[in-house]
Amino acid sequence: MKRVLLIIGGGIAAYKCLDLIRRLGERGFAVRCVMTKAAQEFITPLAVGAISNERVATDLFDLEGEREIGHIRLARETDLVVVAPATADLLARMAQGQGNDLATAVLLATRARVLVAPAMNPAMWSHPATQRNVRQLEADGVQFIGPNAGEMAEKGEAGVGRMAEVGEIVARIESLIADNEESASGFGFLNVSGSRAKPEPSLPLAGRHVLVTSGPTHEPIDSVRYIANRSSGKQGHAIAVAARRLGARVTLVTGPVQLADPDGVETHRVETANEMLAAVEAALPADVAVFAAAVADWRVAAPGRGKIKKAPNAGPPQLELVENPDILRTIAKRTSRRPTLVVGFAAETSAVIENAQGKRKSKSVDWIVANDVSEETGVFGGERNRVHLVTPQGVESWPEMSKAEVADALLARAAGFLTEAREQV
Numbered sequence: 001m002k003r004v005l006l007i008i009g010g011g012i013a014a015y016k017c018l019d020l021i022r023r024l025g026e027r028g029f030a031v032r033c034v035m036t037k038a039a040q041e042f043i044t045p046l047a048v049g050a051i052s053n054e055r056v057a058t059d060l061f062d063l064e065g066e067r068e069i070g071h072i073r074l075a076r077e078t079d080l081v082v083v084a085p086a087t088a089d090l091l092a093r094m095a096q097g098q099g100n101d102l103a104t105a106v107l108l109a110t111r112a113r114v115l116v117a118p119a120m121n122p123a124m125w126s127h128p129a130t131q132r133n134v135r136q137l138e139a140d141g142v143q144f145i146g147p148n149a150g151e152m153a154e155k156g157e158a159g160v161g162r163m164a165e166v167g168e169i170v171a172r173i174e175s176l177i178a179d180n181e182e183s184a185s186g187f188g189f190l191n192v193s194g195s196r197a198k199p200e201p202s203l204p205l206a207g208r209h210v211l212v213t214s215g216p217t218h219e220p221i222d223s224v225r226y227i228a229n230r231s232s233g234k235q236g237h238a239i240a241v242a243a244r245r246l247g248a249r250v251t252l253v254t255g256p257v258q259l260a261d262p263d264g265v266e267t268h269r270v271e272t273a274n275e276m277l278a279a280v281e282a283a284l285p286a287d288v289a290v291f292a293a294a295v296a297d298w299r300v301a302a303p304g305r306g307k308i309k310k311a312p313n314a315g316p317p318q319l320e321l322v323e324n325p326d327i328l329r330t331i332a333k334r335t336s337r338r339p340t341l342v343v344g345f346a347a348e349t350s351a352v353i354e355n356a357q358g359k360r361k362s363k364s365v366d367w368i369v370a371n372d373v374s375e376e377t378g379v380f381g382g383e384r385n386r387v388h389l390v391t392p393q394g395v396e397s398w399p400e401m402s403k404a405e406v407a408d409a410l411l412a413r414a415a416g417f418l419t420e421a422r423e424q425v
């Protein structure tokens with residue numbers, strides 16, 4: 001049985017922890033809880049203890065508690081430490097390495113990975129001091145989920161600061177624990193033979209089909225030349241891998257890339273935008289479709305059959321360009337077999353967020369992941385990415401991460417979205 005140590009901070013969102021504990025319990029996790037003094041102003045240790053079925057730890061200097069399960073045991077006997085809600089104050093204490101209460105002493109003593117779900121007023125979140133603490137904690141290896149954009153508990157307040165939805169946190173916890181197992185076993189649950197692995201029922205995307213496009217397209221000019229772009233496919237392939245790791249059946253439709261087909265993922269290699277659209281449509285239905293490919297906007301109307309020859313005094317050939325199908329728009333606007341969640345990528349070089357917001361609305365896409373691909377960012381072909389997630393609720397600017405981390409965060413988010421959607425039916 002996998003063990004999670006949940007540290008509950010003193011914010012309004014503390015009540016959501018009761019649901020978090022319940023859902024983790026349903027998924028077979030043993031959850032032990034630590035509550036800060038402030039957290040006990042919002043929910044009682046009695047309620048937390050009743051739902052987690054464990055004695056709740058509240059005090060560093062509790063003679064009995066220390067004898068039963070001392071703070072060092074609490075810190076050590078877990079596979080993951082989750083801090084939710086993480087208050088601005090708790091983030092500050094963590095960033096400074098303080099250990100003057102049970103929560104921070106445990107966080108200092110643990111060797112397990114730490115996942116933090118901040119929740120606070122948008123002004124507190126965007127305050128330079130909080131942002132400085134977040135950067136410090138990221139540098140220390142702490143993982144973050146949220147905060148999301150949306151309405152605050154306080155009437156009339158909205159912005160970035162809402163705790164990530166419980167479904168998203170559960171999905172991220174499962175993904176981090178699956179990661180731990182993968183590194184411990186060398187290859188985890190992936191079917192290394194490359195064939196489709198049996199879905200793990202406890203994984204957040206088990207039984208789901210995730211469709212991903214990746215890489216550039218090549219649009220022929222003649223039989224030897226083509227129009228291309230600098231997309232490497234690294235982000236799209238990382239998304240396919242992350243979806244597989246979360247238990248999904250994954251179809252990857254990729255343009256020409258220098259990357260190996262990911263293990264356990266059904267991969268279709270295509271060249272042109274038209275071929276990509278056909279392969280995507282053939283792969284439907286899907287629960288989630290993530291369009292990370294950099295599809296060429298135009299193709300040559302009538303590509304040469306052989307190699308177009310350079311003739312003396314003839315000048316360069318005149319190439320007539322025609323528009324390629326817009327794959328993202330075509331799928332997002334489908335009235336039948338539209339994926340539940342359609343996610344597009346927007347590679348922009350200016351007005352990144354504004355353009356992405358426009359694209360999301362005009363193409364009827366659910367989420368857009370916008371990134372700045374100007375040359376100086378090194379995103380095209382690079383290992384890291386800095387993205388903004390544009391949803392109907394607002395814009396979240398994520399810190400710079402590796403492309404694998406962006407993929408993990410996005411897929412955990414998608415899993416949370418599907419869970420919420422299922423529970424609303």
Ligand SMILES: Cc1cc2nc3c(=O)[nH]c(=O)nc-3n(C[C@H](O)[C@H](O)[C@H](O)COP(=O)(O)O)c2cc1C
Pocket residue numbers: 008009010011012013036037038039086087088089090091119120121124
């Ligand atoms: C009604 C109320 C709601 C609060 N909500 C939050 C919150 O959502 N996020 C936050 O960072 N602090 C919030 N605070 C402030 C924290 O409770 C305070 O900083 C406390 O010292 C945090 O302690 P802890 O980090 O040990 O849990 C709130 C305070 C009050 C009185």
